[in-house]
Amino acid sequence: MASSLTKDSASTTGTEKTFFGHPRGLATLFMTEMWERFSYYGMKALLPLYLVAPGGLHLSATTATAIYSVYLSLVYLLALPGGWFGDRVLGPRKTVAVAGAIIMLGHLTLALPSAGLFYAGLGLVAIGSGLLKANISTMVGHLYDGPDDPRRDGGFTVFYMGINLGAFASPLIIGTIGEEVNWHLGFALAALGMALGLGQFLLGSRHLAERSAVVPTPLSAEERTSTLRKGLIWMAVAAVFYGVVVLTGHYTLNWLLVPIAVAGLVIPVWVLARIKRDKDLDRTEQSKMSAYIWFFVAAAVFWMIYDQGGSTMSIFADSSAENSVFGWEFPVSWYQSVNPVLIMALAPVFAWIWLALNRRGKEPSTIVKFASGLVLVGASFFVFLIPLTIAGDGHKAAALWLVAIYFVQTVGELTLSPVGLSVTTKMAPAKYASQMMGVWFLAVTAGDATTSLLSIGGVELNGKGVVAMEAALAVAAGVAVWMYRKKVKELMGDVH
Known part of the structure; x- marks a missing residue:
C-alpha cells in the first residue's frame, strides 16, 4: 500500500x-x-x-x-x-x-x-x-x-x-x-x-x-530490577485493595473512575511542581517555567471544553438533534469527521496567514494566539446554548448548529494547539528537553480529568447553566491571559 x-x-x-x-x-x-x-x-x-x-x-x-x-x-x-x-x-x-x-x-x-x-x-x-x-x-x-x-x-x-x-x-x-x-x-x-x-x-x-x-x-541491571520490583509491589497493592472492595460488596464503577480522574489532575500538578522546584535549573529556565505554567493552565481549560465535542455534544446530537441535511439522515458518529476535514482545509490557510502577517511585522504573539484560542472555545459553547434552547422547547436542533460549534472549536484549536507544541519545545529546560512534550500532553489529561470528575459528581454537562459557566470560564481565562501578556512575555525571556 x-x-x-x-x-x-x-x-x-x-x-x-x-x-x-x-x-x-x-x-x-x-x-x-x-x-x-x-x-x-x-x-x-x-x-x-x-x-x-x-x-x-x-x-x-x-x-x-x-x-x-x-x-x-x-x-x-x-x-x-x-x-x-x-x-x-x-x-x-x-x-x-x-x-x-x-x-x-x-x-x-x-x-x-x-x-x-x-x-x-x-x-x-x-x-x-x-x-x-x-x-x-x-x-x-x-x-x-x-x-x-x-x-x-x-x-x-x-x-x-x-x-x-x-x-x-x-x-x-x-x-x-x-x-x-x-x-x-x-x-x-x-x-x-x-x-x-x-x-x-x-x-x-x-x-x-x-x-x-x-x-x-x-536501564542498568540494578535499575531494571528495582523498576520491576516497584511495579510488582504497586500491582500487588492494587490487586489486594480492589479484591477487598469487591469481596466486601462495595465495588462500583466509581472505584475505578475516581482514582484515575484524581490522578489525571494530581500527576500534572506534581510533574510541573517537580520541574519548577528543580535546583539544577538556572534563573532563566525557572522564569520560562513560570511562564509555561500560564500556557499549561490555559491549555487545560481549552481541552476540557474541546474534548466534550466527542461526549457532551455527541450525546446531545443523539437525543436532541435533527441529524440530517436536506432530508438525508446520517449517523451521529459522522459529526466526529467534521473536525479533521476542517483541520485539513484550514491548517494551510492559517500557516499562510501567520507568514503573511509576519512579513508585515503584525503576526500575533504566542500569548495572543493562546488567548484567542481560549476565547474561541468559550464562544463555541455560547453557540451551543442555541441548540440547547431549541431542544429545551421540544424541537430538534438543526445539524448545522453543531457543525458551527465544531467549526469555531477547530479555529480555536489552530490558534492554540500548534503554538502550544512549538512553545513547549522553545521553553523546555535543557534537562527536560525530551520530556516536555509529554508534559504538554498532560494539559489534555488535566482538562479531561476535570470533565470526568464533574460528571462523576453528577453535574449535567449538557445543561444550559453549566455550558454557559464553562463558556464564561474559557472567555475569562482568555481575557486574563491577554491582560497579563506583558508579565508573561517578561517571564518568557528570549522566547517570542
Whole structure:
C-alpha cells in the first residue's frame, strides 16, 4: 500500500526511493499512524453512543461522559511513561510494534459482547495508545539529518496529514457499521484497521532509521530490577485493595473512575511542581517555567471544553438533534469527521496567514494566539446554548448548529494547539528537553480529568447553566491571559 505512494528521488544513485521527496520510512510511519488513528477515532466516535444506547451498556449521560473523559485522560497520561519505556526499555521501534499489538487486542476485546471485558478493552487501547503516541513521532524525527534538515518540518506536516486522514475516514466507516449494523462489529472493524497498520509497519520497518531500533538510555541491571520490583509491589497493592472492595460488596464503577480522574489532575500538578522546584535549573529556565505554567493552565481549560465535542455534544446530537441535511439522515458518529476535514482545509490557510502577517511585522504573539484560542472555545459553547434552547422547547436542533460549534472549536484549536507544541519545545529546560512534550500532553489529561470528575459528581454537562459557566470560564481565562501578556512575555525571556 505504501509503496504505491513512492517515487524516484533525485539522489545521485537514481535508485533510492522517497515518499513525496521525503525518506522512504516516512511512508511506513504515515500509514501506521493513519491506520492507528482510523482505529482510535472510529472507536472514540462510537464509545459515548454505545455507552448510552439501549442496545449498548444503557448508562446515563453523566456516567457515559465520565467514562469517555477518564479514557481520554488516561491515553494522554500514559504518553509520559510510554516515552520513558521507549527511551529506557525497548527503543521506539519495538515499542511501537508492541503498542500496535496491544491496541489491536484492546479493540478485539471491545468487540466481545461482555460489559466486564469492555472496560478491560478500553484499558488496553489506552495503554497501547500511550506507548505509540510517545514514540512514533520520535521515529519521524529520526528520518532526518538533525533539526536543521530543510525537509524536517515538511515531513511532520505530511505525517500530520496521515493523522487527519485516519480521523476523517474512521467515523464515516466504523461509525456507520457500529450504529447501523452492530456495535461490536464496529469495534471489530477498528481492530482490523490497527491490524493493517501493524502489518505494514512490520513489513516496512526496514526503511526506518537505524536509530529507531536503539534504546537511547537503557536501564542498568540494578535499575531494571528495582523498576520491576516497584511495579510488582504497586500491582500487588492494587490487586489486594480492589479484591477487598469487591469481596466486601462495595465495588462500583466509581472505584475505578475516581482514582484515575484524581490522578489525571494530581500527576500534572506534581510533574510541573517537580520541574519548577528543580535546583539544577538556572534563573532563566525557572522564569520560562513560570511562564509555561500560564500556557499549561490555559491549555487545560481549552481541552476540557474541546474534548466534550466527542461526549457532551455527541450525546446531545443523539437525543436532541435533527441529524440530517436536506432530508438525508446520517449517523451521529459522522459529526466526529467534521473536525479533521476542517483541520485539513484550514491548517494551510492559517500557516499562510501567520507568514503573511509576519512579513508585515503584525503576526500575533504566542500569548495572543493562546488567548484567542481560549476565547474561541468559550464562544463555541455560547453557540451551543442555541441548540440547547431549541431542544429545551421540544424541537430538534438543526445539524448545522453543531457543525458551527465544531467549526469555531477547530479555529480555536489552530490558534492554540500548534503554538502550544512549538512553545513547549522553545521553553523546555535543557534537562527536560525530551520530556516536555509529554508534559504538554498532560494539559489534555488535566482538562479531561476535570470533565470526568464533574460528571462523576453528577453535574449535567449538557445543561444550559453549566455550558454557559464553562463558556464564561474559557472567555475569562482568555481575557486574563491577554491582560497579563506583558508579565508573561517578561517571564518568557528570549522566547517570542
